[in-house]
Amino acid sequence: MLKRGLPAAVAACVALSGCVQTRQFADLQFTPPSGDYKLLVLRPDVTVGSITTGGMVQPRADWTDQARASIIAALKAQQAARGGNVTIVERRNQLPGVGEQELADVERLNFAVDQSIVEHKYLGNTLPTKRRIGLDWTLGEDAVRLGQKTGYDYALFMHAEDEVASGGRIALGVLGLAGCFIGFCAPNVGGQQQLDYASLVDLHTGEVVWFNVVTAGSQIPGIKFGDLRTPEGAAQMVERLLGRMKPGKAIREQQKLQAQERR
Amino acid sequence: MCGRCLELTRRSLLGGGAIAAAALHTGVAEARVRPQDMVPLIGPGFRPTDTDEKGLWKEMDRVEEEVAGSNLLITDPKITNYLKTLIATVGGPAAQDFRIYLAHIPDFNAMMFPTGFAVVFSGLLLRMRNEAQLAGVIAHEAGHFLRRHMIRSWRDEKRKTDIFSIASMAAGIGGAAAGAYLGDYVQLAELGTILSLFKYSREMEAEADAMGIKNMAAAGYDPMEMSNIWQQLIGEEEASARYRGKHRHKGGIFDTHPSEGSRMVDLRADAIELTVPGKKYENYRERYLATIGPIRPLLLDDQVKLNDPGASQYVIETLAQDGWNGLLRFYEGEVWRLRNRPGDEVRAEQSYAAAVAYPDAPADAWRWHGISLLKQGRTGEAKGAFARYLQMKPDAPDAAWVRQMAAS
Numbered sequence: 001m002l003k004r005g006l007p008a009a010v011a012a013c014v015a016l017s018g019c020v021q022t023r024q025f026a027d028l029q030f031t032p033p034s035g036d037y038k039l040l041v042l043r044p045d046v047t048v049g050s051i052t053t054g055g056m057v058q059p060r061a062d063w064t065d066q067a068r069a070s071i072i073a074a075l076k077a078q079q080a081a082r083g084g085n086v087t088i089v090e091r092r093n094q095l096p097g098v099g100e101q102e103l104a105d106v107e108r109l110n111f112a113v114d115q116s117i118v119e120h121k122y123l124g125n126t127l128p129t130k131r132r133i134g135l136d137w138t139l140g141e142d143a144v145r146l147g148q149k150t151g152y153d154y155a156l157f158m159h160a161e162d163e164v165a166s167g168g169r170i171a172l173g174v175l176g177l178a179g180c181f182i183g184f185c186a187p188n189v190g191g192q193q194q195l196d197y198a199s200l201v202d203l204h205t206g207e208v209v210w211f212n213v214v215t216a217g218s219q220i221p222g223i224k225f226g227d228l229r230t231p232e233g234a235a236q237m238v239e240r241l242l243g244r245m246k247p248g249k250a251i252r253e254q255q256k257l258q259a260q261e262r263r
Numbered sequence: 264m265c266g267r268c269l270e271l272t273r274r275s276l277l278g279g280g281a282i283a284a285a286a287l288h289t290g291v292a293e294a295r296v297r298p299q300d301m302v303p304l305i306g307p308g309f310r311p312t313d314t315d316e317k318g319l320w321k322e323m324d325r326v327e328e329e330v331a332g333s334n335l336l337i338t339d340p341k342i343t344n345y346l347k348t349l350i351a352t353v354g355g356p357a358a359q360d361f362r363i364y365l366a367h368i369p370d371f372n373a374m375m376f377p378t379g380f381a382v383v384f385s386g387l388l389l390r391m392r393n394e395a396q397l398a399g400v401i402a403h404e405a406g407h408f409l410r411r412h413m414i415r416s417w418r419d420e421k422r423k424t425d426i427f428s429i430a431s432m433a434a435g436i437g438g439a440a441a442g443a444y445l446g447d448y449v450q451l452a453e454l455g456t457i458l459s460l461f462k463y464s465r466e467m468e469a470e471a472d473a474m475g476i477k478n479m480a481a482a483g484y485d486p487m488e489m490s491n492i493w494q495q496l497i498g499e500e501e502a503s504a505r506y507r508g509k510h511r512h513k514g515g516i517f518d519t520h521p522s523e524g525s526r527m528v529d530l531r532a533d534a535i536e537l538t539v540p541g542k543k544y545e546n547y548r549e550r551y552l553a554t555i556g557p558i559r560p561l562l563l564d565d566q567v568k569l570n571d572p573g574a575s576q577y578v579i580e581t582l583a584q585d586g587w588n589g590l591l592r593f594y595e596g597e598v599w600r601l602r603n604r605p606g607d608e609v610r611a612e613q614s615y616a617a618a619v620a621y622p623d624a625p626a627d628a629w630r631w632h633g634i635s636l637l638k639q640g641r642t643g644e645a646k647g648a649f650a651r652y653l654q655m656k657p658d659a660p661d662a663a664w665v666r667q668m669a670a671s
Contacts, residue, residue, distance in 0.1 A: 047322065059318035090331065102556025106331045168425065175432050184439035186432065 018148060020225055022240055024212035025121050027063040028134040030248035032210075034082050034152055034199075040095075040152040040203070041088045042107060046071055048228055051221070053168030055190060063164070064227050070234030078238055087152070098148050106142050110208075111158050113137050114199055119212050134248050137202055147203025155203055160196040160237060162228040165221035166216045173221035188219035196230070196241050209248075214240045295529040296469045296666070298477035300538055304357045309379075315421075316377075316414045323378040330364055330382060337385060337558065345554045346383060346401070353402035353478045353602040355409050358583035371496060375404040377413035388555050389562035390495065390578060392488075392585060393661070394547035399479050399489035406474030412467045419463050427456045460594045464519040472526060476533045485544035486534035493527035497543070499577045507571025548585065560625060563594040572602040588622030593628035611635075619648070626655035630665065637668065645669070 033039065038262075048063035073090055079086045092100045117137055120127050130136050143155065165173070169191065176186035194217060200210040214237070216225035226240075227233035247255070297362075311317045330336075343365060351358040362380040370386040377542075381404045391397040409414070431449045438445040472489075480486040497511070500523075504511045514522025538544070555562070567575050575598045583591050596614030599607040612635040618628040633648030649669035653662060 045325070049318065052421050052425060054421060054426075054428045056421055056424055058315055058421070059322045060314065061321035062314075064318075064321055092328070096580040100332060101334070105334075172432055174429055175436065179432070179436040179439065182436065182439050184435040186435060209438075228500070 018249065019218075020214065020216040020240065022212060022214045023122065024210065024244075024246060025117070025135040026211075026246060026248040027136070027207060027209040028248040028250040030134070030209045031251055032245035032247060036083055036085070037153045038085045038151065039079055039087070040150065040155045041075065041086060042103070042110075042116040042155055042157055043092070044068065044071060044075075046161070046228070048162045048164065050166045051169045051190070051192075052166055053130070053172055055169070058166075067160070067162065067228040067234060070231045071238060073231065074235040074238040075158075075242070077235075078120060078242060089175050093240050093243060095150065098146065102146075106139065106146055106155075107157070109139055109142055110155075110199065110201065113208060114157070114211070117199070117208065118197075118213070119153060120137055121211070122213060134250075135211055138206050139208065140206045143201050143206035144204055147206075150203075152203050154209075155201045156198060156200070156242075158196075158198045158241075158243075160194075160228060162194045163192060164224075164227065164229075165191045170218060177220075189221060191218040192224055193217040193219035194225060196237055196239070198241050200245075210245060212245075216240075295532060296466075298473045298480075300534050301406070301470060301474040301477055303408070303474070304411045305409060306356050307358075308360060309357060311414075312381060315417065319377050319414060319417065323376055326376065326532070327362070327378065330380070331362075333364075333366070333370065335366050337367050339558065339570050340660065342554060349398050350381065350401050350405060353398050353475070353484075354405045354484045355474075357405070357409060357479050361405065361408070367565075369562070369569060371499075373400050373404050375407040375413075377408075379408050381405070385558070385562055385565065388558070389566055390499075390549065390581075391492070391551070392495075392546075392582065394551035395479070395484040395488035395545065396492050397551065398482065398484050399475060399486075399492060400572040401480075402475035402479040403471045403489075404475075405478065406471035407467070409478075410467070410470050410474055412471065416463060416467060420460055421611075423456050423459060427452060430517075458516055461517055461519060463632070465521045468520045469526075469529070472530060473533060476537060477661065480534070480537040480544070483545055485546050486537050488546055489532070490527050490530035490534055493523050493530065494537075495581055497523050497527065498581070499574050502577035503571050503574035506571075560590060563590065567594055567597045567601060570601070572598050587617075587621075589618045589624030589628060592618035592632075593625050596628070596631065626652050626659070629655065630659075633665075633668075 014110050045065075046064055046068040047220055048067045049057040049059040049214045052058055075088075076086050089095050089103075095103055117135070119125055119255040120130060121135070148157065169189070173187050173189050173191065176184075176189055177201045179185055180187065194215065196214040198217050201207065210235070218225065228237055246252070280415055302616055311320050327449060327570070336571060343363075346365060347361075347364045350361045350363050354361050360379050364380065364382045365388075366382050366384050368384040368386060369389070370384045371386040373381060373387055374383045381401070383401070387400060391400070430452060434445040434449050434452075476486050476489050479489060500511045514520075520526075532574075539561040545615065552559075563579070566578060569575065576595070579591055579595050579598065583595075592614050596618060599611040599614060611631070615628055615632040615635060618624045619632045629648045629652040633645045633652060636642075637644035646669045649665050653659070656662070659665070
């Protein structure tokens with residue numbers, strides 16, 4: 001009975017231990033940008049590393065460069081298809097008319113705000129004052145000033161990290177899987193882990209209008225969920241992260257009403 | 264029957280583990296690394312060629328951009344250029360490759376990053392009594408880079424965690440095949456792995472001390488000053504702990520750095536070994552004080568506001584071993600005033616009175632001295648002190664209030 005049950009258990013374990021999750025929040029009044037808009041992408045933060053046999057993450061410069069190039073290409077193609085005009089800033093001194101320190105301040109402020117969004121929207125520490133009102137965070141005057149100085153409509157902050165299981169890590173998982181047949185079942189030592197998040201800031205109002213987090217990963221080394229190093233994997237990530245921007249709740253309700261009226 | 268013998272082995276195993284841990288604990292003072300054995304492992308203009316090191320450097324690019332643009336930095340060009348010159352003086356073959364940043368953090372600390380940029384905390388500049396001491400700390404940090412410690416530690420950790428993962432998997436599978444439970448051994452091995460990582464980290468620190476003191480002495484700084492730093496730090500921590508009714512942490516098996524006491528002793532032995540008879544060694548105290556002079560009030564102000572009167576008093580008294588002055592007396596008074604124990608008010612008043620006797624007394628010393636005179640009913644003298652304060656600081660935020668006090 002034990003022998004027969006095992007393959008099924010292993011199959012269930014494999015199926016359950018890996019997944020892609022995405023969860024987005026938007027301002028109540030948010031409408032996804034479309035038509036002729038100008039989007040500023042601030043220093044996309046990309047790192048790709050390899051998981052060693054022992055579970056440490058070894059950053060890989062070559063993979064990171066590859067992934068960054070692929071992500072930027074995918075992002076440009078995606079936004080152009082929507083009518084957007086994208087500028088990607090790689091270094092803080094590359095934005096004409098804006099000082100390095102000024103841009104750094106906006107970035108740091110955004111980082112703090114993002115942390116707060118994650119804390120109160122994703123990690124369950126809901127704030128009573130921000131319940132059922134969508135995404136209610138702002139970068140304030142600093143972001144508005146950035147918009148006025150540069151003429152951009154939106155700023156997008158983006159983070160992507162991908163950890164790919166190394167050969168040794170996969171072998172360890174295979175060993176753990178083999179152990180299942182003699183009663184020591186440990187295939188789920190931890191495999192690929194990907195974490196991406198993005199926040200969209202309206203530079204006319206300074207408000208964070210949209211936020212999304214994508215996590216993808218597997219407890220079993222060797223199973224992949226889109227490899228950021230490849231153009232396909234990068235495009236898949238950009239699509240998961242930014243492809244399905246939902247309008248805010250108020251706008252969705254409006255649209256529903258309009259649709260009913262038309263009927 | 265067998266279950267019982269397994270129990271026995273498990274108990275003896277844990278007992279053995281405890282003995283091993285105790286042995287490691289007493290063995291925390293590792294063998295001294297001798298300065299003459301320390302040679303730089305890199306040359307000028309080093310760039311990484313191995314994949315893992317390249318990855319580490321790439322990550323650090325962004326970190327350095329963040330540090331370099333941080334609004335916590337003190338950017339006074341006179342002081343930052345001074346630090347640059349110091350690291351170039353004690354930086355061995357990589358002298359021209361280092362970058363150094365001064366962070367406004369009132370803590371005794373400095374650190375080196377894998378790509379060769381160092382961050383020095385302002386609290387360090389407060390505590391150093393002369394240039395030789397500061398050069399010693401910077402030489403230690405440069406030593407980490409010259410001996411390639413970051414990548415070596417990384418590789419050590421990678422190797423040990425690899426071995427541990429494979430071994431514990433093998434123990435699980437082997438144990439299952441043999442019908443024995445080896446989980447206790449795996450846990451002990453895990454503890455052993457962790458302890459060995461901490462031990463490696465302490466070895467790297469000992470190497471950096473030895474490399475640092477060698478380069479410092481070669482540059483003509485008095486090498487004994489490096490040991491004195493630790494003597495000062497131990498004194499400060501003891502004073503701080505005593506005030507709070509606690510004991511100073513004396514080092515253990517979970518420490519990344521060797522204990523302060525063992526560093527002090529080892530560095531003293533190093534200094535004696537390195538001192539060449541007849542060669543002239545300097546500590547450049549005057550040059551040091553002249554350079555940090557403009558920010559010294561800021562450094563002292565940060566310290567007394569840490570609410571650590573034991574440490575603050577010790578630091579001020581240590582600096583005063585090179586001579587009291589108005590600035591140090593004023594901040595001594597601030598320590599008492601902020602501590603506010605019975606009798607501290609009088610102590611503070613005495614310090615302010617002593618401070619204003621020196622020509623370098625800060626404006627605030629005159630202000631507080633004036634207030635204490637006023638309390639004693641010495642109105643005429645108080646008016647004089649307030650006038651002096653307003654003359655030194657005409658735009659003081661409380662100028663109107665002080666003017667009113669002086670008039671009443």
